[in-house]
Amino acid sequence: MHTIITQTELEWREGLPYSTAFDDVYFSSDDGLLETEYVFIAGNALNTRWQLLSGNKFTILETGFGTGLNFLCACKNWLESAPAKAVLHFTSAEKYPLSLSDMRKALLHWHSLQPIADELLAQYETLLGTGSITIFNGRIQLQVLFGDATTCLSRLNVKADAWFLDGFAPSKNPDMWQVALFEQMARLSHSETTFATFTCAGIVRRGLAAAGFKVIKKPGFGKKREMITGHLAGTSHDS
Ligand SMILES: C[S@@+](CC[C@H](N)C(=O)[O-])C[C@H]1O[C@@H](n2cnc3c(N)ncnc32)[C@H](O)[C@@H]1O
Numbered sequence: 214m215h216t217i218i219t220q221t222e223l224e225w226r227e228g229l230p231y232s233t234a235f236d237d238v239y240f241s242s243d244d245g246l247l248e249t250e251y252v253f254i255a256g257n258a259l260n261t262r263w264q265l266l267s268g269n270k271f272t273i274l275e276t277g278f279g280t281g282l283n284f285l286c287a288c289k290n291w292l293e294s295a296p297a298k299a300v301l302h303f304t305s306a307e308k309y310p311l312s313l314s315d316m317r318k319a320l321l322h323w324h325s326l327q328p329i330a331d332e333l334l335a336q337y338e339t340l341l342g343t344g345s346i347t348i349f350n351g352r353i354q355l356q357v358l359f360g361d362a363t364t365c366l367s368r369l370n371v372k373a374d375a376w377f378l379d380g381f382a383p384s385k386n387p388d389m390w391q392v393a394l395f396e397q398m399a400r401l402s403h404s405e406t407t408f409a410t411f412t413c414a415g416i417v418r419r420g421l422a423a424a425g426f427k428v429i430k431k432p433g434f435g436k437k438r439e440m441i442t443g444h445l446a447g448t449s450h451d452s
Pocket residue numbers: 221238239240276277278279280281282283284306307308309310360361362363379380381386388389
């Protein structure tokens with residue numbers, strides 16, 4: 214079935230994609246790639262977990278696919294550290310997807326990700342049409358759910374091993390960072406699931422705690438003072 218979706222309009226400021234609708238950046242002008250590595254990859258301890266992975270799959274759920282930078286960064290680390298037979302299932306919810314030409318322009322920034330970005334770009338129109346693609350000989354499966362994050366997550370029935378909580382700053386996008394989103398996260402998590410996000414906003418910390426997560430503050434990336442990571446409270450992480 215083909216989904217009808219509206220592609221977002223964005224502005225380019227000093228060569229970087231900028232959302233005028235949300236008055237916010239897609240990735241950090243300090244260095245978006247390093248920020249993703251720091252916040253989402255290291256924040257979920259992914260390389261260590263992938264080197265020790267005993268099962269044959271790992272599932273990441275994300276809010277806000279955007280330019281796919283977090284996805285590509287996860288792919289790079291996965292291909293370098295996970296067992297060759299294991300499959301990365303990456304599912305992201307995106308309400309306002311980028312057009313192919315904007316994706317292409319945004320991803321030109323990251324030379325080290327180019328071979329992986331090329332695989333994504335080659336199938337991006339298929340992704341927009343069908344919502345899923347498989348790359349790297351089946352080692353990575355990408356699904357993008359087009360729509361509001363909470364609504365999309367409420368229809369899912371999988372367990373995440375790690376969460377990438379992205380989706381513009383809570384002050385710029387308060388509609389997304391709602392109690393219902395954190396409740397869906399708890400429903401779709403298990404005792405080993407972790408989350409990481411760039412923000413340390415009170416509404417996010419309190420919402421995650423109320424949904425049952427233990428929230429841990431860490432030093433933020435670049436100019437950001439703090440970020441948070443965590444897991445479901447009372448699970449093996451706490452012992
Ligand atoms: C900062 S960008 C995400 C950056 C992205 N992870 C990347 O690697 O480029 C935030 C994304 O969240 C999306 N978004 C905003 N509100 C949303 C919502 N309620 N549901 C789903 N996606 C949303 C925006 O369209 C945008 O693409």
